[in-house]
Amino acid sequence: MDKGYQKEQFTCLSIKISIAKKYRKFCRSFGKSQSLTLLAMLDFFQVNEVSPNDRLGETISSLKHQMKRRFNAVIAIIRDIEKSQTKPTTIMLQQLFEQASGDSEEETFDFGTPELISESEELNYYRDNYFKIQSEHQAMCNDLELVLNSIKPVKGTFGSSFLKLEISKKEYQELKNRIENVYNHNSTEIG
Known part of the structure; x- marks a missing residue:
């Protein structure tokens, strides 16, 4: 039943x-x-x-056969892409990396033998540099104080108020040269 x-x-x-x-x-x-x-x-x-x-239309077995053919076509396309695009690109990248690694091995730089100095010479060197930097710092502070003392507030007629620097062109040029000298002309002993 x-x-x-x-x-x-x-x-x-x-x-x-x-x-x-x-x-x-x-x-x-x-x-x-x-x-x-x-x-x-x-x-x-x-x-x-x-x-x-x-x-x-078609039977299920014929549809299955047709889908199998389509899958095989897609696999063939992927293999062709792999052969014509992916593998050559990979080979080129490997060659570039090999060349880059080969170049870095060939470049060696000789720093030479360092000159040995005594502790007192080293101490004098750093002490002199310290006093030089201190004097430059004091000079910059003096220049800044000169600039700040030369600034006067001015009330605008139509707009907002502003600050006016009251120094001569000659004083301005000297100040500019001192600042450029401090920042642009400090060089190392080598260069």
Whole structure:
């Protein structure tokens, strides 16, 4: 008996004998009763929104074969991209890296032998530099104080107030030269 349909009664359908034999044979191959096979067929047509009069075109096995051919075509395209684009690019990058690593190995720089000096000479060197920097700092502070003392506030007639620097062009030029001398003419002993 069919599960879920035990209490329902049977009814007769008028079907031609040749079609009934074909249907019964199909039901046996399907492994279900005639009622459940017919129900499964009706569900298939309703769910897939297909009419029994419509032809689906190709069979599933031919669709499977066509998909397999498409997959093989996609694989061929990917392999072609790998051969024509990816591998040559990889080879070129490897050659560039090999050349770059080879160049860095060839370049060596000799710093020479350092000259040894005594502790007192080293101490004198750093002490002299310290006093030199201190004097430059004091000179910069004096210049800044000169500039700050030369600034006068001016109230604008139509706009906002502003600050005016009251020094001569000669004093301005001297101040500018001293500042440039401090920042631009300090060089190391080597250069």
